[in-house]
Amino acid sequence: MSDAPRIAFLAAATEVAQTARDRLVAMYGEAQPGEAHFIVALGGDGMMLETQHRFLGRNAQIYGMNRGSVGFLMNEYREEDLPARLAAAQAAQLHPLRMRAHSMDGKTHASLAVNEVSLLRQTRQTAKLRILVDGKERLPELICDGIIVATPAGSTAYNLSAHGPIVPLDANLLPLTPISAFRPRRWRGALLPSTARVVFEVLEAEKRPVSATADYTEVRDVRRVEVREDRSITMTMLFDPDRNLSERIISEQFTV
Template sequence: MPDRARLALLASDTERAQAAAAAIAATGTWVPLAEADAVVVIGGDGFMLQTLHHMLDDGPLIPAYGLNHGTVGFLMNRARSSRDIVDRVAKAKAVAVAPLAMTATTRSGVEQRFCAINEVSLLRETRQTAKLEVSVDGKVRIPELACDGVLVATPAGSTAYNLSANGPILPLGSAMLALTPISPFRPRRWRGAILPDSSRIGFRVLEPDKRPVSVVADQKELRDIAEVSIAIALDQRLTLLFDRGHSLDDRIVTEQFQV
């Protein structure tokens, strides 16, 4: 980032984040998000995702530098002195993150399109096991997957819900997607797949009357779906900024050695 970049400042509504924002606001001149070259985001991963989704929906798609004043802070930088924040942003390393574009059609024929930075999940709505047909690039790969659900995760989201469902951790530069079942029943030996991020992944709900399914793209949910199509949104790439020596790549590697 250039030294004289115009910066916006956003903070979650927690007491901790608001206190940090007040201290940082006094260290420089800030502009509205619509006029900024980059944005400093104060809070946790949830607030960072909220900010990124706001930019996807309404723009502008500018780099985001996160300061962790939440819990996990996987997408954030360590919170240190507020005095050097402008310098830290100027020296930060840029990491490109491509979200997923999800198009879902409900049983009533309504079509909705959402973006997901972490993952898109299909989940059973009742006690009945979901039954799904799974296709990749138009070819049916699993005629009937019986499960609690299934998800598609980006590398940036591979350490979130995907990891909890025993899915693989994907390095950021891998250009791959994780296709991970949630509590699969049949086929018994199928534990998921790693696919090129050029893939278009499709799901069709089988027996929807008896086994209704919902789809969740990060925090946005659509119920009673019939079909879902997922692909990388190449035209809506996001940029995260990380302190040098403390990048998202480093965190993804570190996560694989947690015991």
């Protein structure tokens, strides 16, 4: 048993996830997250995002098992042979987006996103946004419900539901996807290099208030939002060989 990996188990608040955690702790013991070789997250994709946020900057080895409703980022839940599964798991290394949102009250809010940064209108009025990429104006005015900048892993989440492109993990691209664009009507978004620094300026911010959200951290009444990939931070997700994340992202493009 001395060679057995130290595993920390974290579970969503649901009964099914908590029950799974109790069973796995009884089978494999439990280590504190700071002392564990692996962290096993039990729940859905939301639990994986929460766990990644909790350990951002530590490059923890995080392995998810699906005990929730959505499990694109999770492995199949099985209790047997967990140490062997962890040893055989393949790593997907990701980088988060860093958001700096400047609000109307003069404050600056910084946050990180594993999936996406989104700007959304707060009222019945559509948002008006000016878009700059690496300091160059690319769109002087976008009238829309909102806009998304996604990571490759997040390209299959909210970005996909807004009809944005799915991006392979190794493509070094960030999808920029409008939400219900009204003007210009034919603009469907862009694919940006992962090095791009994207700035959104909110036009008529008092009349047309906009919020900015990095995953689940929301800032209301923003006037300017800056987004870039933060390559100083690496996140590691572990997947069973038959659930390799790169392959799943490619396969998702052929799902009908």
